Amino acid sequence: MEVPRSHISLFLCMLSCVSLIGSRYTADWASLDSRPLPEWYDDAKFGIFVHWGVFSVPAFGSEWFWWNWQGAQISEYVQYMAKNYPPGFTYADFAPDFRAQFFDPYEWADIFEASGAKYVVLTSKHHEGFTNWGSPNSWNWNSVDNGPRRDLVADLGVAIRKKSLHYGLYNSLFEWFNPLYLSDKQADFKTQEFVNNKLMPELYNLVKRYEPELIWSDGDWEANDTYWNSTEFLAWLYNDSPVKEVVVVNDRWGAGCSCKHGGYYNCADKFTPGTLPSHKWEKCTSVDTYSWGYRRNMELSQLMDLPFIIKDLVHTVAFGGNYLLNVGPKPDGMIPPVFEERLRDIGAWMKINGEAIYATKPWRVQTENATVPVWYTSKGSTVYAIFTTNPMQYTFQLFAPKTSDKTVVTLLGISEPLKWDPLHSTGLIVLITDLPYSPAQVWTLKLDGVA
Known part of the structure; x- marks a missing residue:
């Protein structure tokens, strides 16, 4: 009698599961x-x-x-x-x-x-x-x-x-x-x-x-x-x-x-x-x-x-x-x-x-020297640009992110979105009217809708 293909598939699946469950690491x-x-x-x-x-x-x-x-x-x-x-x-x-x-x-x-x-x-x-x-x-x-x-x-x-x-x-x-x-x-x-x-x-x-x-x-x-x-x-x-x-x-x-x-x-x-x-x-x-x-x-x-x-x-x-x-x-x-x-x-x-920081992954670009040194991390579709700056420097050019009309830029610690302009075909210019206090002089931009 011919065994139905569905039964064969089920058997192979069960065999695979048993093998996976029973697998052990060897001393090498x-x-x-x-x-x-x-x-x-x-x-x-x-x-x-x-x-x-x-x-x-x-x-x-x-x-x-x-x-x-x-x-x-x-x-x-x-x-x-x-x-x-x-x-x-x-x-x-x-x-x-x-x-x-x-x-x-x-x-x-x-x-x-x-x-x-x-x-x-x-x-x-x-x-x-x-x-x-x-x-x-x-x-x-x-x-x-x-x-x-x-x-x-x-x-x-x-x-x-x-x-x-x-x-x-x-x-x-x-x-x-x-x-x-x-x-x-x-x-x-x-x-x-x-x-x-x-x-x-x-x-x-x-x-x-x-x-x-x-x-x-x-x-x-x-x-x-x-x-x-x-x-x-x-x-x-x-x-x-x-x-x-x-x-x-x-x-x-x-x-x-x-x-x-x-x-x-x-x-x-x-x-x-x-x-x-x-x-x-x-x-x-x-x-x-x-x-x-x-x-x-x-x-x-x-x-x-x-x-x-x-x-x-x-x-x-x-x-x-x-x-x-x-x-x-x-x-x-x-x-x-x-x-x-x-x-x-x-x-x-x-x-x-x-x-x-927590539960993030490296982005396609890890760091760049834009207007100021920037490090990038990512989480899902969000990219974080972490930067240091002189307190008098409030305009930043980022070259790595690729923007769209859906791009939203915020500064962690401030809920209101920031103003930004596209930088030619790639990157963006971010305008920050005020920087909140940071004891380490390190801030983070949250970039949604960039590639």
């Missing part, structure tokens, strides 16, 4: 890199990075203090210790002073929400190996058994999620002075004692316990991904972990992986491409241009000011990236007021201009 980059990036990450655009740990106690130079002092033995750090601490003082002796006695996770969450950020990434463990949670694989070198005597990762996670922000965790793969890691390194990474007995048990436990929606991996460059067992971990993360549907990861999973493999690309700290990348990327940068962790000797001139941060954010988003801005809290758990001021001022700008 070809498979792992095929996983679609969860939409929440590209829509978010702006996140806060938090570097906080024992390195916040000496608060000198950078978060690489321990390595600079006893690894590289940089004279500036050696002299700092000789001048300020007694003979025999070890790095571990800093840990009891990492007390976090004034740490209020809900206050942090308020500040981060006010900044306009949509996700927060906290250091669960930096290269020093100290974990900001009660890791069963880090006895007495963690925030529950030492220092704060509390689970910092858990406490902040609860507060962040109450604000409906996405919660991510930074994790360093390597640890400068861990004996197991040094033994593997001595063996040219042909052994995996550190990976099997410290790193991976800890990382699996971290994911199961706190369910981070983003894992920001780092400290990978001394060994390849095979040593780190990175592909095996990511296959589990994408297939069987409690966050398999939503988790996002970066590209730091082994020497040579950066800008080649992973969920999105960091490529390098403060990476800033000059053209539109073909893959989703993120720029991580710090308000303190000298350090990611808190420094008691930081100077105002060494911090990014608000106009620079906003321009950097806009440039990043126009080129399809996310912007992850770092602050370094003090060891007592307080966020320095100068950092809080920056974050709240970003939020004030975002309240007016966020429409041109």
Whole structure:
């Protein structure tokens, strides 16, 4: 008997669905890199990075203090210790002073929400190996058994999620002075004692316990991904972990992986491409241009000011990236007021201009030097032209947009449409009678009905 074609089509459709549902990612980059990036990450655009740990106690130079002092033995750090601490003082002796006695996770969450950020990434463990949670694989070198005597990762996670922000965790793969890691390194990474007995048990436990929606991996460059067992971990993360549907990861999973493999690309700290990348990327940068962790000797001139941060954010988003801005809290758990001021001022700008940032896509033209520098973003049929200008300059020529008789131009923050004239066969001239106050001197034109 001949089977009706409609039955055959239905069978093939069911077979396809079963195959799709049953598909699993395998532990190789070809498979792992095929996983679609969860939409929440590209829509978010702006996140806060938090570097906080024992390195916040000496608060000198950078978060690489321990390595600079006893690894590289940089004279500036050696002299700092000789001048300020007694003979025999070890790095571990800093840990009891990492007390976090004034740490209020809900206050942090308020500040981060006010900044306009949509996700927060906290250091669960930096290269020093100290974990900001009660890791069963880090006895007495963690925030529950030492220092704060509390689970910092858990406490902040609860507060962040109450604000409906996405919660991510930074994790360093390597640890400068861990004996197991040094033994593997001595063996040219042909052994995996550190990976099997410290790193991976800890990382699996971290994911199961706190369910981070983003894992920001780092400290990978001394060994390849095979040593780190990175592909095996990511296959589990994408297939069987409690966050398999939503988790996002970066590209730091082994020497040579950066800008080649992973969920999105960091490529390098403060990476800033000059053209539109073909893959989703993120720029991580710090308000303190000298350090990611808190420094008691930081100077105002060494911090990014608000106009620079906003321009950097806009440039990043126009080129399809996310912007992850770092602050370094003090060891007592307080966020320095100068950092809080920056974050709240970003939020004030975002309240007016966020429409041109969140959930946008790169336009066909990312930037042009018209009358003033302009960056473009888009959302559906709307194009946003984000510009800086002298307050006395109120007439702008934009060459990239193609106008029609249906074109409407408005300035975000002002409801009334602006007057405009076509510029020959392409572009437009916009007349603005007054510019509203902007703390960053950055404004946004909303262009509807342009191509």
